[in-house]
Structures are given as structure tokens and as C-alpha cells.
Amino acid sequence: MEWKTRVTELLGIQYPIIQGGLAYLAYAELATAVSEAGGLGQITAMSLESPDALRAEIRKVQAMTNKPFGVNFAIGQHGRPYAHMVEAALEEGVKVMSVTGGNPAPFFAQLAHTDVKTLVLVAAKRQAQKAEELGADAVMVVGQEGGGHLGRDDIGTMVLVPQVVDAVSIPVIASGGIGDGRGWMAAHALGAEGIEMGTRFIATRECVHASSAYKDALLTSSEMDTTVIKRTLGSPARALTGMWTEKIIGLEAQQANYEALKDFIGGEANRRFIHDGDIDHGFGWAGQVTGLIHDVPTVGELVERMVKEAEVIRSGWNFGK
Template sequence: MKTRITEIFGIQYPIIQGGLAYLAYAELASAVSNAGGLGQITAATLGTPEKLREEIRKVRKLTDKPFGVNFAIARHDGNYKDLLEVAIEEKVPTISITGGNPQPVFERIKGENIKTLVLVSGVRQAQKAEELGADAIMAVGQEGGGHLGRDDIGTMVLIPRVVESVSIPVLASGGIGDGRGLLAAFALGAEGVEMGTRFIATQECVHANNVYKKALVNAKETDTVIIKKTLGTPGRVLRSEYTRDIIEREQHGATYEDLKNVVSGEANCRYIYEGNEQEGFGWAGQVAGLIKDIPTVQELFDEMVSTAEQGKQRLVNIFEAEKKFI
């Protein structure tokens, strides 16, 4: 596959692994890169410059392919500068920026040979990212897992709107987890995809507890809900008694101070690391309804490419059949 995404980032397939707080470590990132995509590690949940440097070097021991470091800058509360310096010093090929104003990051890396991806949920954010110099946009629709935009725009509408609003390449995100989604993204004008939830349910996502992975396999597309909407930071999670309680408390006027412990990173980790369903939660997109197994990353890529090829041929057959009747 050849798109501007594969050309810019030096990868075989235009498939990007999401930042995945607490889960995007060297094992997963290197597996994605080795399979032909762009794997990423997450700076936010590594915490210290020393740990980030160690993880970057671990990736390089596991792959000689391009990879990225994700900066969820809102999660850092502005304290990401030391981590960014490590990424620059280690000459990482790509930085992705999510969850905040990317301008300070662009100002610091100006002149450095680092490619940039910015996650957006709307047209104005995409246009701003292009103005700042982003190499590509990742546009996430309402179907996605984790933190989302506030406007409830689905991927089917969001992607063509962003594509027609910027000149740089766009990656589709939200509700994509197989070759059908990849082919659909191309049809909408995107030049690749970014996936988060689907990569959690892989063998190389070694930090995710099996309870979490099996829950993704068993979930239907109706088994996710949005929490934190009343706090202005909506995010999609697996439905559970724990998340139902959060929503009920929001409906009764709970403030951030009331909820901060139950929606915290620590609560997230209690579920995704320990499988503690009574005291934690797991981010997940509606694509969980399409997840039926826990393959290796290579097996997932093989399926995606094969299914996309089959879908392409189906479209060719449809259009060729139409010509016969003209």
C-alpha cells in the first residue's frame, strides 16, 4: 500500500497504533512497526525521563523500523518538557500529540528531524494543526475509545469533512479494527487509519490483563458507554457496574472533585492491569463489537491486508458489473 502516510513515515502499511495510556510499551510498539505499521510508546504514563529513554532504547532493540512516541499533553498538566527533551535527544522518528494545545511542542521541535501527528476531533482543530506544521492528522470519530471530542460526530461524517478542510494527509480513527474499516477509510478520503482498542486485544499488548482482553472479545458494539461528559472530557469505556455508577453520579450533579478518584488513572490501572472490575474501568471503542480473537499483531495485519484486498475486488466487481448494463 502506498499513500502519503506510508511515504512520510517510512512504513509499509498506513496503520498507526494509538498512544494507549498505560499500555503502549516497547513490546506492542515494536510488534506493530515490525508488521509494517507505525508503533508508538506513550510518554505520559512512563512518568520520568529516565524511564522514557529506557523504553525508547528497548524499542530500538526490538525493531529497526520507524516508531513514534505519544505525548498526551493534557495528562502531563504541562509537565512534559523533560520527556520531550528525551525524545529529541534520542532522535525518535515521530511524535504524536493528543489531548491539548500542540503549539508549544511544535515550537520546541522546530528544526528537528521529527515527523508529527496530531489527534483531532473536528475541522477547526485539524486546520490549526496544519497551520502549526503537522505532517498528518488523526481524526477520531465518536465511536472511538478513550477521550473523544465534545460534538458527537461519527467517523463516517468527520473524516470527509476533515479531509476536505486540510491539505495534509488524514488518518481515520474511531470504529476501525479490521480490513473493512481500512478500506472504508480510503473510500472516505483518508490515507490510513489509527487504531487503539483493537491493538489492546493482541498478544503483544502484554501489560493488559486477560480480563480486559477477554471483555473486549466478548463485548458487543452496545457494550460501551461515555463517562465524564458532564465534566467536559467525555471518554468511551466498557459498560460495567462501576461505569454505570459514574454516569449516575454525573446525572445527579457530581463535580470533578467528587469523581476524580473514580475516574483517575489509578482506577483505570486497577482494571486494565489487575482485572479488578469492582474498582476500575477500561477504555474501549465501539469496535469492540468486531473483535473476536486475540491474535498476534502480525496476524492482525495479515487479516487486515487480506480483507482489504478482498473488499477492493468486491468493489471492482460491482463497478465492472455496472458497466455491462450501460
């Protein structure tokens, strides 16, 4: 079966499957594997310390695949400058860039008059409409089931995606709670023209920067084993439940401000868990889809399985025949 949508046409990919930005995890090995499997792999730019480091990561992907890939810019990291990182990606010939968090207007201003395809992660209809006004080529819509940073309104993927589809004319990519062919086809039924997956791609062999403890936690956790932190800061985000997230929730209950929370919610605490496997002194982002994760395949095996699952469903959508 062919999987032609506006998303596959826009990005030049075989399947409308996009790998999420995945802070501190989305590097060349994972991005290349997803692109080679027919989707769109992405590098996480703002987890790298400098433009030179980003250039090196981009060149690694370019050396391993000639298929399309993207660079993700998580711009909401407490005012960290990013224009020099975008410039490095432009100079390296990156053709797809995505942006998450923060105000994307400066991002689009910098990319004006280029041929870069742009994707924006949104968590509300109004954000999607603003992204379209700014010139986004597509929006990735994340429901409250997703891992990492979410919207403030607690709207699920099932409700949010069709709302956005009705509100914009550009392609919509569904995210949040998707981890197999069933979720993929459900997204299409809602009007989306592609999917983004984050948590599911962490539990793959090519996500080499994720510790075995992190992957094991994804395998053994259910959909009930995630917690939304940072609500009191206005930037809710879903992580695996553990001792560290319980400390964060306790501090938030005491109305702790950002200064009191920053050592608990920052990148160092995140890396202690996801890189070092220190589950008692750090945290790892994860969506409710963790309840559907039962193995750690290669990316190629995962995508192939999803395609087979989706094809069975798609071929059965001949209700009257």
C-alpha cells in the same frame, strides 16, 4: 499489492496502519510488534514516570526493531509538564511523535527546526485546521465510535473524516470504529490515507500489560456495551460499561465536580481494571469496535489478516469490469 499513500511515505512504513497511544498499555512490546508487522507502533510517553523511564522504553524498541516507531504524548493530563519528556525523546533520536489532548502549540514550538514527523489527534474540523496551521504533518481524526477521549460534538467517523479531508491539505488518518480490513478500506473510500487503531490492538498477545480480564471483556462485549463518561467535565471518553462506569455516570448526574470525580476517573482506577483485572473497582477504555473483536491474535496475524481482507475488497473495486 502496494499500499503507498502519503502516510506510508511520510512515516516510512509498509502499511498505513498506526497504533494508538493507549495510556498505560502502549509500551515496547506492542510498539515493536506493530512496527515489525509493517505499521507504526507507538510508545505512550505520559504513562511513564520520568524521562529516564521513557529513554529506557525507547531503547528497548530500538533494540528489537530497526523499523520506524513513534512516541505519543497525551498532554491533556491536568497540566502535567511534558517538555522534559519531549526533550528525552528528541535526544534518543525519535523521528515520529504524536500529540493528543490539550493545546499542541507548545509541543510544536519545542519541535521547531527539527526533522521530527508530527501527528495530531483531532475530533473536529476546526481542530484539524489548527493543527495544520501549527505545522502538523498529518492529522488523526477520531469519530465518536472510538475508545478513550473523544470530541464534544458526537460526530461519527463516517461524517467527520470526509469533512476534515475537504478542510486540510495534509494527510488524514481515520480513527474510531476500525478493527479489520473492511474498516480500513472504508477509511480510504472516505478520503483518508491511513488508519489508527487503539482498542483492536489491545486484544493482541503483544499487549502484554493488558490483563486477561480486560481482553476477555473486549471479546465478550458488543458494540452496545460501552459508555461515554466525563461529559460533564467537557472531556467525553468512551469506556467499557461496568459497575465502575455506572458509578461515574451516577455522580455526573448529580453534577459532581472534578474533585468529587477524580478518584473514579483517574489513572489509578484505570490501572486497577486494565492491569490488575479488577473489573468492579476500575474501568477500561474501549471503542464500539469491541463488537467486532472475537479473538486475541498476535499483532502480525492481525495485520496479515487485515491486509488480506483489504486486498480482496480493493481488487473488487472494478465496478464496471
